[in-house]
Every structure is written in C-alpha cells, then in structure tokens.
Amino acid sequence: MRIHRLSLYQYKNYEAADVHFETAFTCLTGPNGAGKTNLLDAVYYCSFCRSARHSVEDQNLMHGRDGFRIHGRFEHQGHPLEVEVRYRRGGTKEVLCSGERYTRLADHIGRLPLVLTGPEDMALVDGYSEERRRFLDSALSTVDRSYLDALLRYNRALAQRNAALRRYREGQPADPLLLDSYSEHMQTSGALIQALRAQFLAELLPLFAECYRLISRQAESPGLDWVASFPSDGDLVALHRRDRQRDIGAGRTGSGPHRDDLALLLDGHPAKLLGSQGQKKTLLYALRLAQWLWLGGKLGSPPLLLLDDVFDKLDRARVESLFSLLASHSAAQVLISDTNLNRVEEVFRSIGVACQSIAVEPGRIVAPA
C-alpha cells in the first residue's frame, strides 16, 4: 500500500494543501498545533471513511466553511487507486473510489489497509475493553468479509435485543420467545466472531512478542490473554435465559462477544495495572506493529503505517530499533510526525535510511524543508 499524493480543501485547519510523498519514510515536522495530526487524519479518513478523532463531521470542517474535500492518490499492489471524500455542512458525505461512489461505506473497508497510532492510542493499553475489541474488529474486518458481515449482524441483533429489554423494563410484558430469537442470532454470528478472534490472536502473539523484544531490548516477555465472556463452544441462548431478569433490569445484554476483553501481559501479569509508562508505550507500539505485520502477511503487501508523535512515546534507542525494523520491509511506507526536525534527521542518519521531511506551519505545508 502506497500513498503518492494528498490534497485537502477546507479540512480542519487547512484551507488548501497538496502533499506529494516521495520516499518510503516521510516525516511531517512542525510546532504543536500546526496540523501534523490533521494531515495524518485525512489519510486515515481515506481508508476508514471517517476521522480517527472526530465522529461529528462538522468538527472536521474548517471554521466557518460549508464543506470539505479530501483527495488521495494511492497504489495497491501495482494498481492506482484514487479516493475522494466530499462533505457538505448538514448534508451527507460521499466517498468515491476511482470515480465510483459507494452506496454503502462498509464496502470501502479493507480497500486501503492502514494502521495508525496517535496521541490517544494509549487507550488501547490503558482504556476500556471497547478499545481492544475495536482493535481486533478493525484488523479482522480488513481481511475477512465474513467477519465484518457477522459483526454487523451480531451488533444489529444486540441493538434490537437491548431495545426490547428497555421496553420490558418500562413495564411492557416480556416476550421470552422474542428474546430467544435475538440470542439465537447472536449465538450463530457470535460463534464465528469468537473463532476468528481466537485464531487472529494465536497468529498475532508470536509477532507481538518479537516486536516487543526488538523495540524494548529487555528480557521481560509479553503476552496476550483473551478474556471471553462466554466459552466459544458455550450456549449463549441458555446463558441469556438464565440472566433474563438481570438483563431486563439493566436494559441491556450482559453477556456475549460484545463483552470480551483482551488483557496485555508482561511476564504473566496484567500490564494495565502493573506496567511502567515506558513498558506500556512499548507494548502499544509492539501491538500496532504486530497488527501491521499480520495484515501485511494476509494481504500480500504491508498496509500504510502512520506514527503520530512517535518520539513523544518512545526514547531514542527504541525509536531507532523500531525504524530499523520497518526499513527492513522493502514495500513499507511510513508517515511520521514530530516537532523537532533535527531529532528526526539524526535518527535516520544514524540508521542509514532516507527520509523525506515536510515542514508543516499552522494550516499550511511549506515546500520541502
């Protein structure tokens, strides 16, 4: 996956910008708040049809303007691919891929594989279980259509079941047969979701351990533990029947794959509780890198990799290890951001890898630094 060019119009703090990407490594440098993250976010948008930061589209719009446009030129396994996003205030957004407009945005998922780690990504290690389920869902949906379909069906059945539970909580007489019907759907699609999640984690673990070792150069060994809210060969329908009264009282469904969690371990202990800041940051990068390697293996070429504020999270030695590892993959393309141009140039000089740097000043791109 390669990106050649990105054009923005009235997106976030950019009136208009046009960026060409020339080498495998590109670093955006500039002061905080200049818009480095916004530029990476626009690349993310081309892949996922939404901003990584703001789900309300009007927040992605330049202040006082009526609409924005993002246009990206990509290349996927030798084929050129153009993505265009158009949004008008209060209206709908349109996503076009090589001139053709999607009627269902979900159809675009997986066409432009991309892995991003940004300032808020520590939530993957520190935050709620939802973040870690999204990590799995995003990786699996990118490579497996049947996973995405099962997930959409599961979520719809869950939403319907919860809506029914809330009505019963408000006093409508409960209809056990209807609740069973949703549980059956959740059992069927949930079994597939759990099986694919387990397989994914089994394949991810060795990559994750290797990445952790390469970045940290420490002896501690990392692990992944999947905490399923019900056994994959278990009977979700029976479990839901048992917990029916509790679910009605809560107005939502208490068990199923939507409650699963992933525990990150260091020497067998939960890192969320016991790890140091440095260890957690290393875990985060090891996890994202493992995801990137796994996707690359499944897709036949590595996804785009966006590393926002990488120097803020890792020390110089770890950054050098990380970039050396990435540079060993010939088809990799990596976009990095940092506040300090000298620091970036030193790192790349020391590992002997070329890097294009682009200076970002508030709201505009300055010609090659």
Place this chain on the structure above:
Amino acid sequence: MNLPSRLMEDAVEAFASLPGIGRKTALRMVLHLLRRDAADVDRFGAAVVRLRREIRFCQTCRNASDADVCSICANPTRNKGMVCVVENIRDLLAIEQTGQYHGRYHVLGGVISPIDGIGPDQLEIASLLERAKAGEIREAIMAVPPTIEGDTTIYYLSNRLEPLGVKVSTIARGVSFGGDLEYVDELTLARSIATRRPYSNAAGPESSNP
C-alpha cells in the same frame, strides 16, 4: 416560485407530497389537469377520495380489498392450505405479478423491530395464528427480507406455527434477494418460491447459507 393562484398552490403542494414527486413535476401535473374537462377531473378526484374512504382490508389475509374478503381469498381455485407470509401489500403484488404462485397470503404489516417500536403485537401475527388454529394452513412460506428483523420475524412465527401443525418454509434468499421483493425480477422471484426450503429452528437462522 410564486403561483398566481392559491388553489394552484394547494394542488401543487398536494402532488408534491407524494413519494418521488418534486415541485416541478407537481406543477406540470397541475397545469395538465387545468387543461382537462371538469368532469374528467371530478372522476380523478373521486377516485382518490373513494380509495381512502372505501378501501377495506381482507378479514382473512389483510390484503387491500373492495369487500370483506379479498379477491384472492375468495378465489376457489387457489390452494387454501398454502399461505405466503409477506411484509406488505407491495410484496404481495410482486409475487402475484409472477403468475406462478397459486396459494393465499398473509400480510403482516411490517417486521419485528423493537428499535422502531414494532413488537409482535403491532403486527398481524394474532390473525395469522387464528388462521392456523382454525386448521386452515398446511404450509406457511416466509417471504420477508433477509435482515435481522426479517429473520427474527421468521424465527418467531415458526415457533408459534409449528406446534399448530404448520410446515414452515423460507424462499431462497441468495444474492438475487438483495432488497425489496418489488425490485426482484419476476423469473427470479418465481424460482425462489418454487425452490423454497423447509425452515428449521434447530439449525438457527438461514443467514449462514448464501
């Protein structure tokens, strides 16, 4: 655009309230009516007024009808024991259009969707069960969309119908059944009814078999 007459304005607004009709098309229709004979337009207006005031819904199957029982239910040559369960009258008409189905129907008036406030009680489910209890139905063919809401409705109905001795089947629901039955071509629709499959609760919903 300001029209020269309040009466025209009202008429344009009325036409423009119909699905798929914009203001421009509505204005063209109104101008057309102005050129027609007054008696012609009276008949046009009466047809619309009588449609809404005098239409009845079949006591048996809830299809639109001029009498208490619709022309399909009243037709003695149609197979009484076979009932095709549809979401709405539009889908019933699409199946009728094929000319290949010779049983009767039951119009649910929607599918189960608590998110939209539609529970089993809001649909014509009790009337379907009444028909089954009366021993009228031998086989029920489910022709509802392949969504979670459609699948839930099938699961729900089959659990109620099978204990009453009704065989439940679903129409083939592959790629050809992508959306509203109305838009499926007649040949495909006729074939999907002919190749319907028995529905089995034990195997769960059919969604996993494309």
